[in-house]
Amino acid sequence: MSDYSIIQKDFYRESGKWLSRIEIWKKCINPNLHFVYILRMAQKHHKIRLLNIFWRIVLRHYQIKYGFQIYPETQIGEGFYLGHWGSLVINPDTIIGKNCNIAQGVTIGQQNRGKNEGSPVIGDEVWIGTNAVIVGAVTIGNNVLIVPNSYVNFDVPPNSVVLGNPAKIIPAENATKGYINRKV
Structure with a gap:
């Protein structure tokens, strides 16, 4: 390609x-x-x-x-979409899949010690809302919606909605439907 x-x-x-x-x-x-x-x-x-x-x-x-x-x-798959500009931090060791949306104020960072030492791996068709924080060597599955202002420092299975601080996982088969448009 x-x-x-x-x-x-x-x-x-x-x-x-x-x-x-x-x-x-x-x-x-x-x-x-x-x-x-x-x-x-x-x-x-x-x-x-x-x-x-x-x-x-x-x-x-x-x-x-x-x-x-x-x-x-930073490894970023095709169909990368930045919703708004300003104040966005992504660690260079992060891996981001295809058709991902990231809003302003998001931090995707490295954790330097502890059980999650390292950087996130984010799957395909993930929508990350305003001011969300994802830290550590965590894996975010495919078709995941991370609600604005959520703090994620644990693995998230595919087909989920993540919300809150501390974050909670809600299984949802169509988690990103209507959020991830024009997939490639």
Whole structure:
């Protein structure tokens, strides 16, 4: 799969249309899409020294400008969607699946000690609401909705809704129905 195809799939989640390169570039007026485009370019060019340096500098500029702290090392599946811009932190060792939505104020972080030492692994079709916190070497299953302001430091099975602090799991077969649109 080409890097352009991944960018197309990310942008499809926003517009519901397959876009040409020029149409993608025009959509970059939206800060969320602009940042995702730059992030994908930094990921694409990580092995080519000069391009890697260039795209990391550009990415750093937009991390500061838009408030997104997402690094090229973060493994993110296609169809990545940032709902709003500003104040978002994702640890570089985090793994995120396909068709995931992340809102503003979210922290997905590493835990440095204890039984959950490490970084999260997030499955496909996960919706993470505003100001949610996910920390530690936890696994979030597929089709999981994490309600705004939830604190998650434990594994979450597939097909679940997670809410509260301390968080509770509610089994739900269609947990993300109506939340994850335009899947790729």
